Amino acid sequence: MKKNILALQIPSVIADSKSNFSNLEMYLADIFSDKNICPDFLFLPEVWSVGWYPKCFCDCVDDGFILDFLSDIAKKYNMNIFGGSYIRRDGTLLKNSMPVISNNGSLVGFYDKIHLYTPDGEGVLSSGVNPCIFELDGVRFGASICYDIRFPELFRSYINVSNPIDVAFNLSAWPMTRAAQYSQMAASRAIENQCYFIALSQCGEIKDGVYNAGCSCVYDSMGNLISSLDSKKGFMYFSIDTNNVSKTREDYPNLINRKVCNFGFDVIEFSSEEIKC
DSSP, X not given: OEEEEEEEEXXXXXXXXXXXXXXXXXXXXXXXTSTTOOOSEEEOOTTTTTOSOGXXXXXXXXXXXXXXXXXXXXXXXXXXXXXXXXXXXXXXXXXEEEEEEOTTSOEEEEEEOSSOOGGGTGGGSOOOOOOEEEEETTEEEEOOBGGGGGOHHHHHHTTSSSSOOSEEEEEEOOXXXXXXXXXXXXXXXXXXXXXXXXXEEOEEEEETTEEEEOOOEEEOTTSOXXXXXXXXXXXXXXXXXXXXXXXXXXXSOHHHHOSOOOOSXXXXXXXXXXXXX
């Protein structure tokens, strides 16, 4: 099964969601002026609507406006959206959450970031508990956000199910100081789990001379690089083929031969097929 993916590497204005929404709308309009671009899925980076600055997170809680905004975008361009992440109120807790919107504008579900980066102050939020698989248009995606990429057992949980994922992804605001590690880990996660791996980061200055890395990249199920960006604003537009994932796993039965199966996570699965318009 072949599908087209658009992944946006964009900068953010700190604590200014109005500007970030407007900038995204204008960028999409510019991209879609090219009629050859017709994605089935759109990916956005971590906390793109408020920027990576944990000191402002508690003041930047979004109580649903971003969901309405992404729903309109999904319907306008007829594409499923993995909406980066935003600061979400979950009862009395605040979480760094990725919303998934189907191409009819409906909310499919959330992934809540499990591993919070406490050195930067992200500990003001509450951790997620469950890995999440999202099945949309017949493709199975395993979610992660930023710091999650350092913990391979999370991605193994997406293999330790009856129907493993085709694509794993990491949506981040990755630091420039560790840019090289990002692509190295993305390639490793693709090879280990014999799946596509999409690593998408914000770019641009955060504050006071501190920068996001950009350097987004995509690897196939054999660990071959199929798309990448430098540190500047840009996008990746590429195709995936789930048949290639199946062939890799058949030719090299690494996943069948592994001895450790229980990684201690309970995976939640979401499907757009269950969404009622």
